[in-house]
Amino acid sequence: MSKNYQNVNNLKISEELLSFVNNELLKGLEISPEKFWSGFDNAVHELAPKNKELIQIREDLQKKIDDWHIKNKGNEINIEEYKKFLKEIGYLKDEGPDFKIETKNVDDEISKIAGPQLVVPIMNARYALNAANARWVSLYDSLYGTDIIESEEGGSERYDPNRGQEVIKYVREFFDKYIPIDGTSWKNIAGLKIVSKELVILKDNKEYKLKNADKFIGHRGDVNKPEAVILKNNNLHFEIIINPKAFSAAHDIAGISDVIAESAVSTICDNEDSVAAVDAEDKVACYRNWLGLMKGDLKIQFEKNGKNLERKLNPDRSYISKDGKGLKLHGRSLLLIRNVGHLMKNSSILLKDGSEVPEGIMDAFITTAAALHDLKKKKNSRTGSIYIVKPKMHGPDECAFTNLIFSKVEEVLGIKNFSLKCAIMDEERRTSVNLKECIRALKNRVFFVNTGFLDRVGDEMHTSMEAGPMIKKGDMKSSRWIKAYENNNVDVGLKCGFGGVAQVGKGMWAAPDEMKKMLEEKIGHLKAGANCAWVPSPTAASLHALHYHQIDVFDVQKKIATRPPAKLDDLLTIPVANRPNWSVDEINLEISNSAQSLLGYVVRWIDQGVGCSKVPDISNTFLMEDRATLRISSQHIANWLYHGVTTKIQVLEIMKQMAKIVDKQNEGDKKYVKMSDDFENSIAFKTACDLIFKGKEQPSGYTEPLLHLNRLEKKASQN
Numbered sequence: 049m050s051k052n053y054q055n056v057n058n059l060k061i062s063e064e065l066l067s068f069v070n071n072e073l074l075k076g077l078e079i080s081p082e083k084f085w086s087g088f089d090n091a092v093h094e095l096a097p098k099n100k101e102l103i104q105i106r107e108d109l110q111k112k113i114d115d116w117h118i119k120n121k122g123n124e125i126n127i128e129e130y131k132k133f134l135k136e137i138g139y140l141k142d143e144g145p146d147f148k149i150e151t152k153n154v155d156d157e158i159s160k161i162a163g164p165q166l167v168v169p170i171m172n173a174r175y176a177l178n179a180a181n182a183r184w185v186s187l188y189d190s191l192y193g194t195d196i197i198e199s200e201e202g203g204s205e206r207y208d209p210n211r212g213q214e215v216i217k218y219v220r221e222f223f224d225k226y227i228p229i230d231g232t233s234w235k236n237i238a239g240l241k242i243v244s245k246e247l248v249i250l251k252d253n254k255e256y257k258l259k260n261a262d263k264f265i266g267h268r269g270d271v272n273k274p275e276a277v278i279l280k281n282n283n284l285h286f287e288i289i290i291n292p293k294a295f296s297a298a299h300d301i302a303g304i305s306d307v308i309a310e311s312a313v314s315t316i317c318d319n320e321d322s323v324a325a326v327d328a329e330d331k332v333a334c335y336r337n338w339l340g341l342m343k344g345d346l347k348i349q350f351e352k353n354g355k356n357l358e359r360k361l362n363p364d365r366s367y368i369s370k371d372g373k374g375l376k377l378h379g380r381s382l383l384l385i386r387n388v389g390h391l392m393k394n395s396s397i398l399l400k401d402g403s404e405v406p407e408g409i410m411d412a413f414i415t416t417a418a419a420l421h422d423l424k425k426k427k428n429s430r431t432g433s434i435y436i437v438k439p440k441m442h443g444p445d446e447c448a449f450t451n452l453i454f455s456k457v458e459e460v461l462g463i464k465n466f467s468l469k470c471a472i473m474d475e476e477r478r479t480s481v482n483l484k485e486c487i488r489a490l491k492n493r494v495f496f497v498n499t500g501f502l503d504r505v506g507d508e509m510h511t512s513m514e515a516g517p518m519i520k521k522g523d524m525k526s527s528r529w530i531k532a533y534e535n536n537n538v539d540v541g542l543k544c545g546f547g548g549v550a551q552v553g554k555g556m557w558a559a560p561d562e563m564k565k566m567l568e569e570k571i572g573h574l575k576a577g578a579n580c581a582w583v584p585s586p587t588a589a590s591l592h593a594l595h596y597h598q599i600d601v602f603d604v605q606k607k608i609a610t611r612p613p614a615k616l617d618d619l620l621t622i623p624v625a626n627r628p629n630w631s632v633d634e635i636n637l638e639i640s641n642s643a644q645s646l647l648g649y650v651v652r653w654i655d656q657g658v659g660c661s662k663v664p665d666i667s668n669t670f671l672m673e674d675r676a677t678l679r680i681s682s683q684h685i686a687n688w689l690y691h692g693v694t695t696k697i698q699v700l701e702i703m704k705q706m707a708k709i710v711d712k713q714n715e716g717d718k719k720y721v722k723m724s725d726d727f728e729n730s731i732a733f734k735t736a737c738d739l740i741f742k743g744k745e746q747p748s749g750y751t752e753p754l755l756h757l758n759r760l761e762k763k764a765s766q767n
Contacts, residue, residue: 057089058400059068062328065396067625073339073417079461085624087460088413092406095453096399099390099406102446106748109478110511112137125515134481134620141482148545149491151469153431157382158495159549161283162579162601163313164589165678166381167556169322169660170334173348178340181362182312183381186289188296190309190590191215194563213299215332218684219307226483226597227279227286227521230259237302240290242271243371243762247279250302260762266367266375278367281597285310285377287365311589314551315381316340316578317436320388321503321675322660324653326756328396331410332383339418341383341629344427362731382435384471384496385419385430387411389440390449392752403414408455412436416457416468418669423463432464435495440503442748443478447489454493471496471551472611474537475503475676476748477511480617485539496580497546499537509687510749516624517691520638521684524623532618538605539613547605554578558671559660560585567591574599577608584672628693634700635694641666641677642681647675647723647736651710653755654732654762664713666706678751680738686743691708699740705735733764 053060063521070081088309097596116133131610134140157163162444168179191197192215199211220234229237229249247264249256258264263754265285269275277288281548292303319325340346347360362379371373388411393404419434426432433556452467470493472479473485479486487494508529509518524530541552554573568591579601583589628639648663662670671677688694707723714720723733739751746753 053398056085058093059085059089060398062396064328064332068332068335068338069414069417073414074522075415076298076343077420079355079417079420084417084460089292091413091456091460092397092409093399094457095409096403096406097200098632099409099702102390102442102449103710103747105445107572107618109137109139110748113139113511114514117512123442124188125622129636130620131616136285137289139443139478139481141485143484144488145251147488147491149487149494149549150492151493151549153433154469154495154549155382155431156283156427157313157378158551161313162574162596163284164311164583164587164592164596165317165551165553165580166312166589167316167322167386167582168315170317170337170385171323171325171330171659173337173340173346174350175717176317176337176341177346177348177361178586179312179317180254180380181359182315182589183310184308184362184365185311185586185590187219187286187307187309187590190563190587191218191305192483194591195561195585196567196591207487209299212296216300216304222594222597223286227263228259231254239302240274240277242267242274242277242370245372247277248766256643266369268367276367276589280648281469282600283595283716284593288489288638301376309593310377310584311452311586311593312381314384316384316386316582318386319661320386320439320672324657324659324759326657326759327394330657331394331396335418336415338385338415339421341417342420342422342428345465360652366524371664380428384435385415386437386439386471387415388450389438390446391440391747391750394656402615408438412453412457412468413460414422416463417461420463421469426631432438432467433469433495434463434467435469435471435657437496439473439475440748440750441472441479442476442551444485444489447472447486451493463600464482466492469493469495472497473498473500473503475500475531476507477504480504480533480536481616483536486668487540487544491544496551496553497537498551498578498580498582499555500676501525501536501555502676504533505530506683506749509680509683510746511569512622512624513590513683513690513744514685515622517628517693518684518687519620519623519625519628521642521680527623528618528621531622532614532621534576536614536619539611542577543610543613544606548602551580552605554581556582556672557584557588558590558673559669560672560678561670563588563591567594571595571598573602574601575595577605579605593652595607600748605718630693631662635688635700639685639688639694639699639702640706643702643736643740644683644709644740645671645673646678646681647703647710647733648704648713649678650736650739650755651714651720651723651732654735654759656719657759657763666709668713675755679749682743682746682751685740686749690741690744696741700737703737703740707736731758731765734758 052063166179168175197214210255223234237251241248263279265279265280267274277285287308288304289306291305294305297303297305325331349358364379365377367375388407392407394407395404397405422428441447470490505524583592644666652658652661663673710725711722723730738754
């Protein structure tokens with residue numbers, strides 16, 4: 049917690065945040081610190097009571113739902129009675145007439161280009177720069193370094209020419225399917241040149257052309273000996289680099305040294321689930337990186353393999369179009385910022401009654417002010433929009449409140465109405481069942497709606513905690529409600545006019561080392577109608593991008609728009625286990641799985657302030673974990689504990705066993721402090737246990753309150 053505060057109007061502001069806002073954030077803007085803080089002061093004191101009221105409504109509704117289940121214990125749930133009850137208490141809203149969203153000035157990356165979306169913790173400048181630059185990624189490197197190409201030297205430092213040949217073969221076969229040459233194959237071509245505005249491919253002393261000449265859009269260098277050729281398919285580009293002197297072109301008669309794939313079309317810079325930001329020091333670190341991205345001057349120096357390197361933002365990419373004119377393509381991913389939800393408060397600012405500032409309101413003002421630097425240059429958004437992803441909103445009233453916050457920000461910062469765009473994350477049950485009305489509340493701002501399996505399951509279990517023991521976590525994916533949820537999100541988005549205007553998104557591929565499996569499975573997101581889907585790394589972005597060459601998602605969306613919509617009754621089917629007869633071993637294995645992933649994540653969060661990391665699971669498969677994983681795991685064990693499927697003694701015993709495994713998995717980390725050496729005094733171990741044993745009482749089953757509390761304690765002990 050911040051020790052030193054300055055009084056500004058009715059606010060007490062931590063010196064660290066005040067200095068950042070006054071001396072860095074507002075520098076170069078036409079907004080004085082006096083104007084900013086006076087506007088913020090008025091707005092936050094108007095908004096904070098509404099924020100508090102909405103959080104109280106969540107608790108009141110939860111209490112009524114709990115009571116209803118307790119009253120109906122032992123009876124099968126009658127869906128009509130259940131719906132009637134949810135309407136009476138205001139949980140389920142009446143659906144209004146059909147409408148279309150009215151969001152204007154969205155960039156092509158949102159409306160016209162379907163492609164991968166990266167999510168990156170904004171707290172880590174190097175990762176943030178890598179993600180911003182992941183608009184263009186070497187496809188050769190991505191294939192060579194992953195399990196898609198099978199050969200002896202997969203993990204070796206030494207270059208394997210056979211593996212290199214397999215990479216080239218893979219790319220040529222892909223081009224043959226999606227950018228075919230008329231009359232021959234891309235394999236063993238001898239060269240490329242441009243003649244009369246067309247790409248000419250040389251092979252066996254003959255000249256060939258593309259089946260679809262429009263797929264060639266430009267080049268760099270001499271027309272007879274181009275250095276690069278740029279192709280376009282389904283609105284995504286490939287750049288073929290021709291450099292016969294390059295090491296990677298040694299076995300290529302055409303001298304092609306690399307193929308660069310347009311990859312992460314958009315990136316979510318995350319202030320929320322993937323960071324551990326608990327006080328002014330942490331928040332300023334996040335805000336400073338976002339400001340650097342928006343100003344375009346973020347840089348980082350680091351050492352890798354004994355070399356000192358600098359990373360900064362890539363420039364735009366320049367070509368000569370086939371008409372001989374200059375052609376520029378955006379060099380970076382379109383950057384969106386994820387703020388926190390409505391629940392958490394932060395000690396960076398104290399209000400006039402001494403309470404901490406609602407963190408989501410602070411985020412809205414500061415992340416927007418940072419983005420004003422870009423509005424002047426139009427390097428990120430060329431249409432003058434600021435894209436904010438807003439998580440964990442429960443129902444239409446909370447969406448309307450976000451709309452109000454954004455209006456206040458625009459008013460205080462003197463920005464045009466509806467410049468702030470909003471992404472609705474459909475990850476809470478009350479949002480899913482009222483999705484159309486949630487979208488209506490933000491119809492002038494909404495640019496994206498997506499599904500998040502982990503958080504959504506966490507909320508599903510917490511909402512219906514009293515209904516009975518939940519099915520196993522692995523069975524959730526095939527349950528009735530989840531299929532309805534995934535379909536409903538797309539159905540409602542398309543019905544509200546998202547096609548060609550806004551993004552319909554799907555969730556994260558969590559296993560960054562399993563790219564072969566990702567290529568096989570993640571194409572399902574496109575078939576489900578998603579014009580963007582989340583990936584954990586630039587490499588995953590370049591490989592997932594291949595899916596968007598294979599399928600035109602906008603065509604898929606047109607077909608989906610004609611299917612019968614998902615049923616509300618299915619969406620409200622609670623995933624309780626009907627008279628489960630699990631063996632002790634089955635129960636222990638399920639709990640061990642959850643406990644191990646929970647501990648592996650929490651120990652880094654609490655001890656090292658790492659909010660997103662590759663955590664090995666019980667079978668040593670590395671998974672990208674953030675707070676959503678934690679919510680599902682802690683709520684699941686809490687539910688089984690509450691319904692007597694397991695006991696506190698049993699869970700504690702498993703937690704201790706798993707802590708030893710997690711300690712062993714982390715023995716290569718010099719900063720790591722073992723939990724098992726002293727369970728009593730390990731704040732990380734205590735936090736992990738609290739998440740389970742106090743899980744039923746946590747607001748909506750969220751993990752943030754306990755994580756923040758204990759991370760602050762850990763930071764205090766480290767200082």
